[in-house]
Amino acid sequence: MATRRKGQTLFFAGPPTILATAAVVGPREGAGPLAGWFDVVKPDRLLGQKSWELAESKMAEEAVDVALAKAGLQRREIDVLLAGDLLNQIIASSFVARSLDIPYVGLYGACSTMAEAVALGAVLVDGGYADRVCALSSSHHDTAERQYRYPVEFGSQRPPTAQWTATAAGAAVVGPPGAGRVGITHATLGRVVDWGRKDPFDMGSAMAPAAADTIAAHFRDTGRSPEDYDLVVTGDLAAVGHPLTHDLLKERGLDLEGRFVDCGRMLYDETQDAHAGASGCGCSAAVFCGYLMRNLVEGRFKRVLLVATGALHSPTSTQQGETIPCVAHAIAVEGGS
Amino acid sequence: MARPDRATTEKYARMVARHAPRPPLLRNVLGAFLVGGAICAVGQLVLGLLLARGLPLKEATTPTSTIMIVLGALLTGLGVYDEVSKRGGMGAALPITGFANSIAAPAMEFRREGLVLGVGARLFTIAGPVIVFAVAAALVVAGFRMLVTGGAGN
Numbered sequence: 001m002a003t004r005r006k007g008q009t010l011f012f013a014g015p016p017t018i019l020a021t022a023a024v025v026g027p028r029e030g031a032g033p034l035a036g037w038f039d040v041v042k043p044d045r046l047l048g049q050k051s052w053e054l055a056e057s058k059m060a061e062e063a064v065d066v067a068l069a070k071a072g073l074q075r076r077e078i079d080v081l082l083a084g085d086l087l088n089q090i091i092a093s094s095f096v097a098r099s100l101d102i103p104y105v106g107l108y109g110a111c112s113t114m115a116e117a118v119a120l121g122a123v124l125v126d127g128g129y130a131d132r133v134c135a136l137s138s139s140h141h142d143t144a145e146r147q148y149r150y151p152v153e154f155g156s157q158r159p160p161t162a163q164w165t166a167t168a169a170g171a172a173v174v175g176p177p178g179a180g181r182v183g184i185t186h187a188t189l190g191r192v193v194d195w196g197r198k199d200p201f202d203m204g205s206a207m208a209p210a211a212a213d214t215i216a217a218h219f220r221d222t223g224r225s226p227e228d229y230d231l232v233v234t235g236d237l238a239a240v241g242h243p244l245t246h247d248l249l250k251e252r253g254l255d256l257e258g259r260f261v262d263c264g265r266m267l268y269d270e271t272q273d274a275h276a277g278a279s280g281c282g283c284s285a286a287v288f289c290g291y292l293m294r295n296l297v298e299g300r301f302k303r304v305l306l307v308a309t310g311a312l313h314s315p316t317s318t319q320q321g322e323t324i325p326c327v328a329h330a331i332a333v334e335g336g337s
Numbered sequence: 338m339a340r341p342d343r344a345t346t347e348k349y350a351r352m353v354a355r356h357a358p359r360p361p362l363l364r365n366v367l368g369a370f371l372v373g374g375a376i377c378a379v380g381q382l383v384l385g386l387l388l389a390r391g392l393p394l395k396e397a398t399t400p401t402s403t404i405m406i407v408l409g410a411l412l413t414g415l416g417v418y419d420e421v422s423k424r425g426g427m428g429a430a431l432p433i434t435g436f437a438n439s440i441a442a443p444a445m446e447f448r449r450e451g452l453v454l455g456v457g458a459r460l461f462t463i464a465g466p467v468i469v470f471a472v473a474a475a476l477v478v479a480g481f482r483m484l485v486t487g488g489a490g491n
Contacts, residue, residue, distance in 0.1 A: 194339065
């Protein structure tokens, strides 16, 4: 009988802590409103590599190295790497693992992967199976474009509901209680929710019910109320999905007014032509590892619920006319522990 | 509910429709008009120059198309054409320069996967369906014409 789980939510005893995080982003993200919160801003999207895929992997590897440097750790002091990205067979993450030379668990939760990785990292540390785990996730605009949509230089007009895949990576080192200043107290694992949306150029409305489902489950399982959090932060619902989630939660009697934000709406500003906002694994990863974590460490936020959202479709399933299954995983983190 | 009944998904679809921003129709139409018109004006200019150099009209159209294709491919390579298409929409996609863009873009993109399985196999990723159905439509129309006119006339 599991005693540290209620419903969909895991309750961590210690709690495990986040020793350090790092966010590495591309030029467009580095020119956005959160520019000052990232550890590294890359001046170009190819990072001197010969393909977009290698560029994404390089960016992810740099995120790991910067996070380790901030934690004062060597690569071999990490017990497990938990990582995932959007590419077929998650090659960006696996190529990072190839050069790290430590045990690796590849994850796929689409854009929910960062929360999934941190949650599983907390499980490993809390269960005594690891001392230090690195959670990593990345996305790259051009790798995603060519895989999910069109060749990069092909001209097309995107609908206003479309989102812009972020070129960004985030890495977080999870360690034992007391080792870091930000604790991971709960993780709410999401169900796959599919409310019949099919349009891959409107993933926000597809993911909104999944986000609402996980957020409602979190408050139900923990008995907490929205007032217990400074911020409830969704991953990449953007300008369409985020207000929809807000309304869906209101229908369930949860009012997040004034404390409900979305990484996808924070990464770019109106002038950056991102349409509805940002998306991609790197979106929530970089906003969490950069902006949110630094505010938690420096005490401006006390308690934050990160709800990373992922659309679990593939180009094949879309072409075959299937609806988009979605998932959202939530982690509750608090500073000062 | 993870997969709700039809009533819920339909209610949700209406809720989404209320939230979703509409494409800026007027701006898109105006963009298509200006960009499409500009491309056609360039084409007319090229044709005019060829005619002025003494080529008869019937022979001048092919090099005009070729020059427009080269221009479209060149602008794709310089990373300009996708910016033009973003504003021009159909106005940039429909002229032959848009066709050139749809060939040049995958050629650049899949070069990294090699000449045969990259460029060769993926070159017509976007243009392929257009060619297939254009040829199929031409076949139907030509067949229809033959039935009606008995293949006579030109």
